[in-house]
Amino acid sequence: MSQFNFNMMDSAGYGFYRVWVERAYLLKLATIPLLIKFACMIAVMVLGVDNNILRQGLILFPGVLAEGWVLAQFLRTLLKGERWPTVLPAEIDDTLLDRLLLRARGIVAATLAYGLIALGLYLVRYFSFGLMFGDFNASQEEVATLLRPPEAGEDPKINVNPLMFFPLIAASVALFWAFRLLWVYIPLSALMPVEDYLKKVGGMMSSVKMVVLYFCTMTPIMFVMIIISNVIFGAFGGVGEDGESIARFIMVFFAVIADTLVGLVSTAAFVWAMKDFLPKNPELLKELPKLGGDK
Numbered sequence: 001m002s003q004f005n006f007n008m009m010d011s012a013g014y015g016f017y018r019v020w021v022e023r024a025y026l027l028k029l030a031t032i033p034l035l036i037k038f039a040c041m042i043a044v045m046v047l048g049v050d051n052n053i054l055r056q057g058l059i060l061f062p063g064v065l066a067e068g069w070v071l072a073q074f075l076r077t078l079l080k081g082e083r084w085p086t087v088l089p090a091e092i093d094d095t096l097l098d099r100l101l102l103r104a105r106g107i108v109a110a111t112l113a114y115g116l117i118a119l120g121l122y123l124v125r126y127f128s129f130g131l132m133f134g135d136f137n138a139s140q141e142e143v144a145t146l147l148r149p150p151e152a153g154e155d156p157k158i159n160v161n162p163l164m165f166f167p168l169i170a171a172s173v174a175l176f177w178a179f180r181l182l183w184v185y186i187p188l189s190a191l192m193p194v195e196d197y198l199k200k201v202g203g204m205m206s207s208v209k210m211v212v213l214y215f216c217t218m219t220p221i222m223f224v225m226i227i228i229s230n231v232i233f234g235a236f237g238g239v240g241e242d243g244e245s246i247a248r249f250i251m252v253f254f255a256v257i258a259d260t261l262v263g264l265v266s267t268a269a270f271v272w273a274m275k276d277f278l279p280k281n282p283e284l285l286k287e288l289p290k291l292g293g294d295k
Contacts, residue, residue: 004206006273010288012216015269017289018078019261025077029084030070030260037063038256045252057122061115067260068114068185071267072107075189078271079280102191110189117182124175179207183270190279200277213273217266225258 019026040063049055076082082103089096180201187197201210232250236243271278275285 004201004203004209004273006209006213006276008209008213008216011213011269011273014272014288015217015265015267016220018268019264021289022074022077025083026070026074026264029073030264033063033066033070034256034260036066037260038253039063041252041256042249045248053122053126057119061119063256064118065111065115067263068111068118069107070260071114071185071263072110072189074264074267075110075186075271076103076106078268079190079278079284081281081284106189106191109191110185113185113188117185121182176207176211177204179210183210186267186270186274187278192279197277200274210270210273213269214266217269218262221258221262221265225254228254 037060040060044056044059047055047059049059073084077084080103086100086103092100180198184194184197188194229251232254233244233247236247236250272285272288
């Protein structure tokens with residue numbers, strides 16, 4: 001039986017609550033990383049590689065690392081009560097130096113882990129498309145065309161090999177189990193060994209709970225993004241190509257903000273879910289905050 005038990009609604013609620021009460025701090029923390037990520041997204045559009053998964057991943061990597069740094073700093077705030085920037089006294093003793101080194105190690109470990117996880121996801125998408133469709137260079141638009149149901153009288157665009165059915169099922173189960181690995185940067189921010197983390201989230205049900213929790217944090221933000229997208233494209237849709245370009249540019253900006261928000265909210269939610277085994281300041285994460293009360 002899985003050892004990883006938590007209240008789904010409490011965890012999701014804490015994620016949204018904590019991001020809201022820390023909004024001023026997070027805005028200061030994330031402004032420059034958001035601009036870096038936005039610049040990377042614009043570079044993908046300008047260079048015309050938005051349909052090439054590997055090139056897209058390499059161009060977006062600086063933005064991913066910047067986002068990972070934000071999440072690492074936020075994690076140190078949630079788990080250790082540390083805030084950025086660190087204000088140093090005039091004289092630094094050995095105890096303070098040790099604390100600063102531990103903080104730096106946690107931030108670097110979480111940032112690098114987050115970047116490697118992102119690269120791993122790009123590789124999984126790349127090889128998945130290649131193995132399923134027989135073309136490792138297939139663009140996302142080509143894949144979408146292949147997946148489109150055939151019209152009446154039209155031959156199917158994909159010929160599925162029956163021998164691939166069971167390997168695909170096995171790979172899907174393995175990837176579902178591996179969903180817990182997407183959050184390994186959280187324990188690493190507190191320098192918790194990965195093997196200890198995997199023991200605490202053992203069992204297939206852990207992945208089920210984690211997937212559901214992630215969708216609980218992502219869905220409201222994506223719903224708002226759909227509304228914003230409809231408003232923006234509706235406002236600029238009748239202006240011609242220039243209007244469509246402006247709308248796409250604006251939507252890239254909002255997409256970057258939404259993606260970062262999902263990362264912050266889901267990270268805070270998983271911290272609350274894992275609070276019983278994560279290394280943390282004993283004065284923090286003791287009980288769920290009440291609306292209108294103290295943090």
